[in-house]
Amino acid sequence: xxxxxxxxxxxxxxxxxxxxxxxxxxxxxxxxxxxxxxxxxxxxxxxxxxxxxxxxxxxxxxxxxxxxxxxxxxxxxxxxxxxxxxxxxxxxxxxxxxxxxxxxxxxxxxxxxxxxxxxxxxxxxxxxxxxxxxxxxxxxxxxxxxxxxxxxxxxxxxxxxxxxxxxxxxxxxxxxxxxxxxxxxxxxxxxxxxxxxxxxxxxxxxxxxxxxxxxxxxxxxxxxxxxxxxxxxxxxxxxxxxxxxxxxxxxxxxxxxxxxxxxxxxxxxxxxxxxxxxxxxxxxxxxxxxxxxxxxxxxxxxxxxxxxxxxxx
Amino acid sequence: xxxxxxxxxxxxxxxxxxxxxxxxxxxxxxxxxxxxxxxxxxxxxxxxxxxxxxxxxxxxxxxxxxxxxxxxxxxxxxxxxxxxxxxxxxxxxxxxxxxxxxxxxxxxxxxxxxxxxxxxxxxxxxxxxxxxxxxxxxxxxxxxxxxxxxxxxxxxxxxxxxxxxxxxxxxxxxxxxxxxxxxxxxxxxxxxxxxxxxxxxxxxxxxxxxxxxxxxxxxxxxxxxxxxxxxxxxxxxxxxxxxxxxxxxxxxxxxxxxxxxxxxxxxxxxxxxxxxxxxxxxxxxxxxxxxxxxxxxxxxxxxxxxxxxxxxxxxxxxxxxxxxxxxxxxxxxxxxxxxxxxxxxxxxxxxxxxxxxxxxxxxxxxxxxxxxxxxxxxxxxxxxxxxxxxxxxxxxxxxxxxxxxxxxxxxxxxxxxxxxxxxxxxxxxxxxxxxxxxxxxxxxxxxxxxxxxxxxxxxxxxxxxxxxxxxxxxxxxxxxxxxxxxxxxxxxxxxxxxxxxxxxxxxxxxxxxxxxxxxxxxxxxxxxxxxxxxxxxxxxxxxxxxxxxxxxxxxxxxxxxxxxxxxxxxxxxxxxxxxxxxxxxxxxxxxxxxxxxxxxxxxxxxxxxxxxxxxxxxxxxxxxxxxxxxxxxxxxxxxxxxxxxxxxxxxxxxxxxxxxxxxxxxxxx
Ligand SMILES: Cc1cc2nc3c(=O)[nH]c(=O)nc-3n(C[C@H](O)[C@H](O)[C@H](O)COP(=O)(O)O)c2cc1C
Ligand code: SF4
Ligand code: SF4
Ligand code: SF4
Ligand code: FES
Ligand code: FES
Numbered sequence: 001x002x003x004x005x006x007x008x009x010x011x012x013x014x015x016x017x018x019x020x021x022x023x024x025x026x027x028x029x030x031x032x033x034x035x036x037x038x039x040x041x042x043x044x045x046x047x048x049x050x051x052x053x054x055x056x057x058x059x060x061x062x063x064x065x066x067x068x069x070x071x072x073x074x075x076x077x078x079x080x081x082x083x084x085x086x087x088x089x090x091x092x093x094x095x096x097x098x099x100x101x102x103x104x105x106x107x108x109x110x111x112x113x114x115x116x117x118x119x120x121x122x123x124x125x126x127x128x129x130x131x132x133x134x135x136x137x138x139x140x141x142x143x144x145x146x147x148x149x150x151x152x153x154x155x156x157x158x159x160x161x162x163x164x165x166x167x168x169x170x171x172x173x174x175x176x177x178x179x180x181x182x183x184x185x186x187x188x189x190x191x192x193x194x195x196x197x198x199x200x201x202x203x204x205x206x207x208x209x210x211x212x213x214x215x216x217x218x219x220x221x222x223x224x225x226x227x228x229x230x231x232x233x234x235x236x237x238x239x240x241x242x243x244x245x246x247x248x249x250x251x252x253x254x255x256x257x258x259x260x261x262x263x264x265x266x267x268x269x270x271x272x273x274x275x276x277x278x279x280x281x282x283x284x285x286x287x288x289x290x291x292x293x294x295x296x297x298x299x300x301x302x303x304x305x306x307x308x309x310x311x312x313x
Numbered sequence: 314x315x316x317x318x319x320x321x322x323x324x325x326x327x328x329x330x331x332x333x334x335x336x337x338x339x340x341x342x343x344x345x346x347x348x349x350x351x352x353x354x355x356x357x358x359x360x361x362x363x364x365x366x367x368x369x370x371x372x373x374x375x376x377x378x379x380x381x382x383x384x385x386x387x388x389x390x391x392x393x394x395x396x397x398x399x400x401x402x403x404x405x406x407x408x409x410x411x412x413x414x415x416x417x418x419x420x421x422x423x424x425x426x427x428x429x430x431x432x433x434x435x436x437x438x439x440x441x442x443x444x445x446x447x448x449x450x451x452x453x454x455x456x457x458x459x460x461x462x463x464x465x466x467x468x469x470x471x472x473x474x475x476x477x478x479x480x481x482x483x484x485x486x487x488x489x490x491x492x493x494x495x496x497x498x499x500x501x502x503x504x505x506x507x508x509x510x511x512x513x514x515x516x517x518x519x520x521x522x523x524x525x526x527x528x529x530x531x532x533x534x535x536x537x538x539x540x541x542x543x544x545x546x547x548x549x550x551x552x553x554x555x556x557x558x559x560x561x562x563x564x565x566x567x568x569x570x571x572x573x574x575x576x577x578x579x580x581x582x583x584x585x586x587x588x589x590x591x592x593x594x595x596x597x598x599x600x601x602x603x604x605x606x607x608x609x610x611x612x613x614x615x616x617x618x619x620x621x622x623x624x625x626x627x628x629x630x631x632x633x634x635x636x637x638x639x640x641x642x643x644x645x646x647x648x649x650x651x652x653x654x655x656x657x658x659x660x661x662x663x664x665x666x667x668x669x670x671x672x673x674x675x676x677x678x679x680x681x682x683x684x685x686x687x688x689x690x691x692x693x694x695x696x697x698x699x700x701x702x703x704x705x706x707x708x709x710x711x712x713x714x715x716x717x718x719x720x721x722x723x724x725x726x727x728x729x730x731x732x733x734x735x736x737x738x739x740x741x742x743x744x745x746x747x748x749x750x751x752x753x754x755x756x757x758x759x760x761x762x763x764x765x766x767x768x769x770x771x772x773x774x775x776x777x778x779x780x781x782x783x784x785x786x787x788x789x790x791x792x793x794x795x796x797x798x799x800x801x802x803x804x805x806x807x808x809x810x811x812x813x814x815x816x817x818x819x820x821x822x823x824x825x826x827x828x829x830x831x832x833x834x835x836x837x838x839x840x841x842x843x844x845x846x847x848x849x850x851x852x853x854x855x856x857x858x859x860x861x862x863x864x865x866x867x868x869x870x871x872x873x874x875x876x877x878x879x880x881x882x883x884x885x886x887x888x889x890x891x892x893x894x895x896x897x898x899x900x901x902x903x904x905x906x907x908x909x910x911x912x913x914x915x916x917x918x919x920x921x922x923x924x925x926x927x928x929x930x931x932x933x934x935x936x937x938x939x940x941x942x943x944x945x946x947x948x949x950x951x952x953x954x955x956x957x958x959x960x961x962x963x964x965x966x967x968x969x970x971x972x973x974x975x976x977x978x979x980x981x982x
Contacts, residue, residue: 009444055735056888058929069936075735090928094891099923101894128898129905144449146409146712146883147460150875153904157897188400198403199730199887202713204897206887209406211319211398212384212413220317220397240649257963 110234409712486532550600593769600754807840828857892935
């Protein structure tokens with residue numbers, strides 16, 4: 001998906017090489033964009049098409065000739081004469097390790113494409129040993145920065161804990177959170193300006209949190225769901241989706257997606273209704289829509305119940 | 314922005330702590346009592362938010378006053394500074410020295426890092442646990458809470474412990490070397506009130522300081538800063554020449570010992586002249602990355618964007634490092650003078666001095682020095698009558714090694730989380746507050762004084778061609794006379810170990826850790842390594858911040874490696890996956906090895922994780938987190954018996970050349 005550019009200013013073209021093939025792109029193009037244009041697939045997790053790159057996950061790393069370390073494709077801009085390798089042994093090694101490190105510490109069962117990448121890079125998250133028991137709710141949130149109990153290394157530490165269900169509209173299942181920062185950026189100054197959530201703690205104990213881990217209804221959350229829209233792992237999901245997955249009734253193959261215009265106000269946001277068995281199960285918005293860039297308010301996102309009241313109550 | 318705050322009020326004490334820092338609120342909009350007239354206008358926007366950089370000082374103010382940060386206190390800070398509470402919580406929970414749950418006023422930080430562990434901190438840990446309960450927020454009516462701390466920067470006096478006691482003002486006390494009795498006094502002293510030696514008036518009592526100069530009751534006073542320098546007073550000293558000879562609290566003493574002659578010379582030379590001398594001197598950074606200082610200053614001075622900033626990196630947290638502390642405690646005016654010169658050269662009007670939170674005495678001496686310098690016109694709108702305007706803001710870290718990284722330090726000062734930023738852009742283009750910034754280490758800056766007094770070329774004649782000038786080395790561990798040594802570049806590792814008296818009677822050397830936790834272990838048969846940047850590099854090691862930590866045959870290497878791994882796990886900021894999870898997996902593997910797991914399975918795993926951390930992490934922390942472990946395996950031969958990939962650890966073997974040397978982490982600028 002491309003981000004709409006309203007007034008493209010003419011940019012100088014530069015020449016570089018990606019995997020030995022020459023490319024010519026406008027100055028300022030990222031390695032990722034150039035790879036996409038050239039048809040070279042680069043895995044990404046923390047990159048968001050509507051957000052400024054945080055380059056945190058490092059699954060997109062590429063090898064820039066002459067550089068001491070690998071560079072994140074999602075944020076590094078291509079420079080004239082740069083020679084980039086996207087599939088060298090070094091790149092494959094780091095991508096494999098990133099997938100293994102994530103896979104061994106986070107529940108990636110609802111992260112799209114990750115299984116395929118694991119296969120491609122030969123990742124085996126199991127080799128760090130059996131997974132540690134999930135923490136009880138609140139334990140991770142109470143951790144003090146800069147301290148931990150070392151243990152004996154027999155089990156691989158994870159971020160797993162029970163899901164946070166504290167409102168009717170959406171669920172935060174941080175066992176699935178890869179700390180991509182996207183929800184925080186969407187809630188903060190990049191889109192919603194509500195600043196309901198931040199990254200608390202540090203290191204392995206870092207987590208997404210409201211102030212003092214208070215429940216969402218006590219926080220500044222306005223339930224726009226823009227964090228759900230950008231979450232790459234399913235850690236944030238509509239309550240409908242969370243419940244249906246739990247009950248084993250969630251079936252994306254049976255769903256239709258219909259993009260229409262929200263009827264609540266005059267802004268004219270595009271909403272995409274995901275429908276299964278003739279019921280709306282979740283609402284998203286196209287990221288290339290010039291009005292929303294994927295963002296909605298609580299009404300467009302969650303105010304759909306009236307559509308499906310069929311005189312049965 | 315429209316803040317939504319929790320419905321909890323600050324106590325009078327908490328409000329007072331914050332308001333003494335920020336001034337009284339103007340209206341209900343910024344945390345005062347709401348008046349009817351407040352309803353007739355709205356205050357918000359950028360003016361309300363532009364004091365975000367006071368968030369960290371405000372958090373300190375509360376933590377210093379009551380010992381922890383309550384919900385009500387955080388609310389009050391958020392309202393006063395217009396910061397969303399989730400962001401303030403994100404920042405407060407980033408730092409080890411802040412507590413967000415109630416705890417006793419007194420907190421003991423017991424160092425359990427390498428040098429202190431070698432000196433017996435294990436027994437002290439058990440003693441504290443028996444008296445105060447488990448580490449953390451403190452239990453019930455225990456007189457103090459306690460934490461296991463990474464290196465406290467007092468390794469020459471290992472094992473070390475530091476107590477901080479909240480109050481108005483806060484107090485501190487140090488036990489180093491900590492005896493069981495000394496530690497008990499730190500942990501169980503009375504509840505504040507008058508000090509053991511009475512409320513001794515502060516040497517400059519008309520200048521308020523964060524900490525009261527006297528220790529809390531029961532604790533004994535600390536020896537003077539010169540105790541850290543075994544050959545204090547030596548005529549060969551350049552950087553340390555005033556340590557122990559002048560009263561660090563007296564500006565007059567400083568001036569009569571040659572102080573402020575370099576600034577006068579700088580004002581005569583003009584900014585371009587200063588940069589020329591510094592460039593000619595060949596001075597390179599002493600903070601670990603060995604970047605040429607003249608080049609950094611020149612690049613900053615050339616930037617068209619304004620204002621320019623100077624940041625003095627006094628976060629000194631690399632385990633084994635204590636040199637900057639000794640300078641700041643023993644000769645604080647030299648740093649104030651050097652910062653003024655640096656600010657003049659790069660065209661900055663403000664210099665931020667970012668000092669680690671665990672250095673209360675250095676902070677006290679610097680606060681005093683800055684006040685006195687301001688009072689005498691050596692800082693302020695018209696420095697020495699030259700028309701040059703410069704002032705220093707001191708900012709205190711709060712327990713986070715990563716904040717010494719040159720971009721994380723910006724976040725911390727700006728009131729954000731101390732997370733490193735991607736480079737490019739480099740700090741000289743977009744640094745503090747997005748403006749051109751020169752970041753320099755304390756030792757780098759004080760070297761500028763002799764550069765100007767001697768002249769660049771004469772300074773360059775000291776040391777070797779590639780490493781000019783005098784250098785401070787932090788000797789700790791199993792030597793007879795640990796402490797801070799100043800030598801011109803060129804001495805070998807063996808010379809230094811010998812100067813420190815060599816190993817104790819009947820002991821032999823096992824290894825030396827060069828450069829700190831991010832550095833490399835070398836063997837006893839490698840003592841001929843020249844302690845120069847180029848010499849260390851050629852030997853596949855790095856000088857880092859000047860750490861020389863000596864281990865003898867009693868050292869428990871597997872335990873030391875596990876401690877190093879725990880350090881990186883604790884200090885990772887958590888932004889990027891290779892470091893956030895890689896440091897955990899590294900520690901787990903080392904713990905398994907310690908309890909007898911097969912190196913044949915674990916060492917290859919460690920290598921794979923280490924390689925990804927080095928290749929794919931954002932910053933120098935993750936990139937160097939496996940250096941020490943790798944060198945212990947490859948150079949010392951630890952765990953390498955049945956590892957087929959291991960190079961031959963014997964002398965003349967093929968030790969991997971120059972691992973992720975931090976010097977390289979900031980290369981292109
Ligand atoms: C994790 C990490 C921690 C660091 N800590 C410090 C520190 O405490 N003090 C310091 O001067 N430099 C530290 N550095 C190096 C700084 O990034 C930077 O290179 C230095 O302050 C520049 O000053 P200099 O050129 O005068 O050496 C650290 C680097 C990293 C990657
Ligand atoms: S729903 Fe909206 S306001 Fe609430 S946390 Fe998510 S982005 Fe922020
Ligand atoms: S909850 Fe989702 S969007 Fe937020 S950091 Fe975790 S994975 Fe990213
Ligand atoms: S390498 Fe570690 S400390 Fe540095 S940015 Fe990544 S997680 Fe943070
Ligand atoms: S997608 Fe580039 S670092 Fe995450
Ligand atoms: S003070 Fe304990 S290791 Fe430095």
